[in-house]
Amino acid sequence: MSKLLSKRVTIFLSVDEASMRDYYNAHDPAPLYKRQLSHGFENYINNSIQSIKRHSIIDYKICYREEEDKDLVEPLMYSIRRHFQEKRALKEAEFEKFKRRSYMLLFVSLGIVMACQGLVPFFLHFDHRIHSGLSNSIDVFSWVILWRPIDSLIFSWNPYLKDISIFDRLATADVMIINDDE
Numbered sequence: 556m557s558k559l560l561s562k563r564v565t566i567f568l569s570v571d572e573a574s575m576r577d578y579y580n581a582h583d584p585a586p587l588y589k590r591q592l593s594h595g596f597e598n599y600i601n602n603s604i605q606s607i608k609r610h611s612i613i614d615y616k617i618c619y620r621e622e623e624d625k626d627l628v629e630p631l632m633y634s635i636r637r638h639f640q641e642k643r644a645l646k647e648a649e650f651e652k653f654k655r656r657s658y659m660l661l662f663v664s665l666g667i668v669m670a671c672q673g674l675v676p677f678f679l680h681f682d683h684r685i686h687s688g689l690s691n692s693i694d695v696f697s698w699v700i701l702w703r704p705i706d707s708l709i710f711s712w713n714p715y716l717k718d719i720s721i722f723d724r725l726a727t728a729d730v731m732i733i734n735d736d737e
Contacts, residue, residue, distance in 0.1 A: 563612045566603045566728075569735075570619045570627045578631060588630035592638050600635075600725065607721065613728040620735045628732055636726045643722035650715040657711075661704035668697040 568574075580591040604613065615632070619625050671693045 562608060562610075563614065564604050564607055565614045565616055566600060568615060568617045568631070570617055570624050570631060571621070572624075575627055575631070579634070587627075588633045589637075590634060592634060597638075604721065604725070609717070609720070611724075613724045615728055615730045616733060617730060618733045618735045625732070625734075628730075632730055639722045639726035643719055643726060646715065646718045646722060650712075650719065653707075653711070653715060657704055657708045661701075661708065664700045664704055667700060671696065 568578075575587075578593060578596045579587070580593050583590040585591075607613070615635070617628050617631070619628065675689060675693060
């Protein structure tokens with residue numbers, strides 16, 4: 556599996572009038588540099604980074620033929636960078652919401668466990684037979700109620716951090732401009 560993953564990923568783009576129509580949402584009336592990227596173009600970029608590693612380097616290589624097409628490179632790169640910066644900001648907000656909810660669930664669960672463990676001895680004396688059975692049931696309940704928040708806080712962070720890292724690298728990747736006529 557590790558041999559299939561790349562240390563460097565290059566995304567190849569060509570710039571001309573026809574390809575620019577394919578890169579952007581056709582229904583977006585905004586200026587070229589503020590337009591939304593098309594779903595097909597975003598899928599192309601996502602498919603290009605399928606073999607990415609955690610510390611892989613991403614590059615854009617942009618080819619043009621005519622000298623007037625070179626003027627389209629800057630708005631295209633601005634749109635790509637802005638798009639992935641927005642996606643990164645959305646993923647960071649989602650990650651913060653995940654952490655806030657997980658910590659809140661953990662603290663509520665801890666409160667319930669502490670209340671159950673603290674209140675049972677006050678109601679039942681140690682000489683009752685039901686005390687040990689109820690105490691064991693509360694111990695099992697405590698494990699069950701605490702399992703989900705602890706599990707998510709320990710194991711569910713990585714997908715968020717991976718996506719944030721990928722969006723950041725896509726937004727800050729180096730650009731190499733190539734003239735096809737040369």
